[in-house]
Amino acid sequence: MREVAFIKQNKEKWLNFEKTIYNNHFKNPDELSSLYIQLMNDLSYAQTYYPKSKTISYLNQLASAAFQRIYRTKRTKTNRFVSFWKTEVPLIMFDYRRYVLYAFVVFGLFVAIGALSAAYDDSFVRLILGDHYVNTTLENIEKGDPVAIYKSGSNWGSFIGITINNLYVGIKSFLFGVFGGIGTGYVLMVNGIMLGSFQYFFYEQGVLWESVRGIWIHGAMEIFAIVIEGAAGLLLGASILFPKTYSRMTSFKIGLKTGIKILISTFPFTFLAGFLEGFVTRYSNIMPNWLSVGIIILTLGMISFYYLIYPHIVYKKLRTHVAAV
Template sequence: MREVAFIKQNKEKWLSLETAILNNDFKDPDELASQYTHLINDLAYAQTYYPKSKVIIYLNQLAAKAFQKIYKTKRQDTNRIIGFWKTEVPLICYQYRKFIYVAFIIFFAFTFIGAISAANNAEFLRSILGDEYVNQTIDNIESGNPMAIYGDGSNWGSFVKISIHNMKVGALAFLMGIFGGIGTLWVMFQNCIMLGSFQYFFYEKGVFWESVRGIWIHGAMEIFAIVIECAAGLILGASILFPATHSRYTSFKLGAKTGIKILISTFPFTFFAGFLEGFITRYSNIMPNWLSVGIILITLSIISYYYLIYPYKIQKQIIQTPTLPSV
């Protein structure tokens, strides 16, 4: 069968399934199971006979959405909670992986701009961080403990305060996506400019390594999570600007729901980063290098695996599994 005929023959069925998933119009789980089975068969056929066709991408995405819906209809509530982080979020991250990649590209670009700006303007850092913070950090560097500022306050107080602050930043980055993604880019710009100029400041003072092994103990997860939250904001913005085949309102609802799920998925990482900053970072000056570097690499590996690698494994598992999970 020619590809055009294949698409024409099945197009109405695929669009019907997509609309039903979007509107949550499934009263009988068996109905969804049956349609999912047919969809997987169509995908396998397309992969065999039209390996370079764009229809494979569409069917992959539709299969991912159908699989998520199947998990939602499971009877066990505990499985629903586990399935959210184990399957649903990774599938969403796979489907919207380009937004995550774009968010990281923008992150590195903005951070670089911050570092270059600080290097070419002596007053730039003070205008970003404030005289009090800069002066206090200079005093800490001169006293031999560049990371002393992280030792202020109690462990629990710092943990709670920092975690709440970072959650607010993440939520703001997502919600500002409602302005077509421009608001999200502005939040990202502010934070990246601060990060880039802040790191250059330590480089200029000759304590760059000390800052890296201290700040990034908690920063690996904290900054990574913020980038993911900004990706959620970009998804929200794109859903408004580019509704594709949906109405703008329907596209917005879908983008908002997707973005909220991604935002919620970052909260455990944000809390753990807050814990590290409140309880561990303050002792970085007395830690051996292997311990601080080990913490940084482990935390960065965990969150990188979850958002960048694990989604591919889940998607591959779905495509290669010919049978339907029980519902």
């Protein structure tokens, strides 16, 4: 897009935001939060495609004023990393929270389909999990250690291999959103059906509790992160299908950049899940129940808080600051 067209397309929005910040003409907090995120997207777009333009200076000044007025802080290079995790990602998650809901609904639906299919078709589990996994796990159940398959290999080898695989799944789930979200839906379907049939298999063998207290030590963060990455993919697909006031290409670029931020935010949880699977899950059979359950609650609580609760806290803080200005 030529710079003139870019300015013409967004001029009214920028002037509206400028009036909001400098003249205390504050709008509904939902609109203000959304407008701020759009402004940051426009600034990033201008920095990429018009690096020598005066538009960057204008947007930078406006963004700086908005940040200081809304958050009462100074924007410095030293806190940019912190502000990304503390403020930017939570506001994005709040603004696009409906996609998180969509991802959970889609994933949950296919988990149920996987479990029901396993219940009514004796061959379904082997079709999804493979004969080797099923046979090995059955042998381990007879030996009294249902999750022994997760103890093979070295700690570091398992950690690295598992983490790389989970990163691959997450990135694929996001990037497949370019197919109008259908590709992301496919990834959520595959993983959901696998999880549903997997858990039903352990239930059918009478060792559901043993599987839960072992596998979900790392699975709580791993599965939750996949769903969040799916939400980023659905957002990307929606940016293509529903560009709103933007051109389709501009909407796609904004959706891509926003989705990448959500994707990156899941990486620490993916690394931690890999670490737990490589170094902790293998000892689940000798752990007391209170410890394994405590780890599951802690890990699930951490990631749930960050993506489901903390965004509302940041938003309420924004609303309080807006009202106080």
